[in-house]
Each structure stands twice: as C-alpha cells, then as structure tokens.
Amino acid sequence: MTGxxxxxxxxxxxxxxxxxxxxxxxxxEMDLIxxxxxxxxxxxxxxxxxxxxxxxLDLNDPDLYAAIAADKALLADVTGALFARIKAYPLADGGx
Numbered sequence: 001m002t003g004x005x006x007x008x009x010x011x012x013x014x015x016x017x018x019x020x021x022x023x024x025x026x027x028x029e030m031d032l033i034x035x036x037x038x039x040x041x042x043x044x045x046x047x048x049x050x051x052x053x054x055x056x057l058d059l060n061d062p063d064l065y066a067a068i069a070a071d072k073a074l075l076a077d078v079t080g081a082l083f084a085r086i087k088a089y090p091l092a093d094g095g096x
C-alpha cells in the first residue's frame with residue numbers, strides 16, 4: 001500500500017487537510033498507522049476528535065511512534081480517547 005485508499009470527495013476542507021497530513025507525516029511507519037486510521041475513520045470523527053487529531057499531528061514522529069509502539073509516555077492532553085483508538089487500530093498487514 002502506498003497511500004490513501006479513500007477519496008477526499010465529500011469531505012469538508014478540515015477533514016481533507018487532516019487526511020493528507022495523516023498520510024504525509026515524514027516517516028513511513030507513521031504514514032501507515034495514521035493514514036490507515038484516517039482512511040477508515042475521518043468521515044466519522046466529531047469536531048472534538050478532529051481537534052484531538054490535529055493536536056496529535058503536531059507532535060514529532062519519533063515521540064508519537066514511541067507512544068504508539070512502545071508505550072512511551074506523552075502529555076495527558078494528547079492521550080485521550082482518540083489516541084487510544086489509534087493505538088488499538090488494527091493494521092491490515094498485521095503491523096508496521
């Protein structure tokens with residue numbers, strides 16, 4: 001898989017930007033983790049969840065990847081319910 005499988009048509013501008021940002025992180029591992037999650041969930045996220053996703057996307061890749069893959073601690077304001085959903089989201093190929 002090389003990128004998004006979801007069309008951005010029908011999405012508002014905020015969701016389109018977030019979908020793009022999820023697939024263009026800077027490291028392939030985070031592209032796959034966040035991109036696949038966004039493909040599946042971006043259309044269903046609430047405004048609050050979109051804000052949480054924006055906050056997560058502002059973190060640097062090594063810290064975010066370590067928090068997802070190796071349980072490195074992040075600040076409490078970014079480790080809410082959406083972070084838990086991303087962390088628990090199954091990858092199609094069984095992992096990164």
